[in-house]
Amino acid sequence: MERNDFPKDFIFGVATASYQIEGAYNEDGKVPSIWDVFSHTPGKIKNNENGDVACDHYHRYEEDIKIMKDIGVDAYRFSISWPRVMKNTKEKNEKGIDFYNKLIDKLLENNIIPFITIYHWDLPLFLYEKGGWLNDDIALYFQDYSSILFQNFGDRVKHWITLNEPWCSSFLGYFYGIHAPGHKNLQEAIKAAHNLLRAHGYSVEAFRDLVKDGKIGITNVTTKVEPADETEEDFYVVLLVDELTNGWFYDPIIFGRYPENARAILQRNGIDIFENDMDIISKKIDFFGINYYTRQLVKYAPEEPFMFKTIEGELEKTEMGWEIYPEGLYDMLLKIYNRYKTPLYITENGMAGPDKIENGKVHDTYRINYLKSHFENALKAIKDGVDLKGYFIWTLMDNFEWAEGYSKRFGIVYTDYTTQKRYLKDSAIWLKKFLEGEINL
């Protein structure tokens, strides 16, 4: 398999997110986010680390773009920091706008296509203090914020993603409590999920007026859910978990309704399900972004809140403890495309590895093998009819891995956090050769 086996307009890129790489957490008018608060709260982040400095990308973006250019990526997916661009619900921070204008112009100067994620979890604290994703007004605040981005950047940026993984923002942030704002309330999670979907819809509505020649979509967690054992009960919980994680955020956008089995279970547990604005939520999109990493093995467990528990699988695992399961990418690409008939991008795929640097080198052969096997499954899906338009590797450089702090390295570029020096890992050199057509896998 080689680069030319992919469609000629297929794009390969790398992805990052504002809070994970930018640093400058209180510079040039940026106001606090819920992640600034959460990461400064003792015990929330491994080793009590935070994103105050991260990869210092705010000051080093030109160097980072040069690295992307050197590797030869076609596109770069990055997120906008809402609290860097907005001082409050109405006023924009000009210095924040300036930063992203410079970033976008430098990308275009280097023939790298910018893909903007409007929201990748760093909610401004001033909105959290108004109720955050639990306050129905947030959908219109998000529309106002989105409109400011469309008006300032839409002349040059034609590919937009409204939200990154609303499942994480709602379930990890409001039910499991391991992400900001750290709540543990299922009803809140369902409310937040609905307001995230509403915010997505209102953003799409504004986009159609303000960036008429652009494409917009949403990125969802997309995990292959499989039964731990071949029992009827385990197959039943597969259906339920697939609806609760994947379907809950795909179905409303295409069908204008929540998946019925998960909905029934939630209602049977006394959870209110929301229906308002389904016409807004299901505004036509141009693509889905798929974040695929691994599978989830589930077992029927009647004693658990959703009657299932997750079982540890036997396959080789990454540093995150996630099984390496490239076939699952093929399965999910087919499943999502055939169910929703909407063009797809892989907006994240990659692995955390035991990366050690020696004399400026990182021999991450395991990451090359991971990417190679996932590229092969993406190509197989294309050959089997999936309209897959691109593939973004997570991630450009090692960065702040949320609750894991800096302990997990996903980058194809190694970040030395003490010197802020960047080092191309073997996987970056491999990718460069693949993109140049030098490698036939």
Ligand SMILES: CO[C@H](O)c1c[n+]2c([nH]1)[C@H](O)[C@@H](O)[C@H](O)[C@H]2CO
């Ligand atoms: C099951 O993994 C999720 O889909 C997922 C994995 N990841 C993500 N979502 C987030 O979008 C990134 O910000 C993370 O850095 C990245 C690596 O953890």
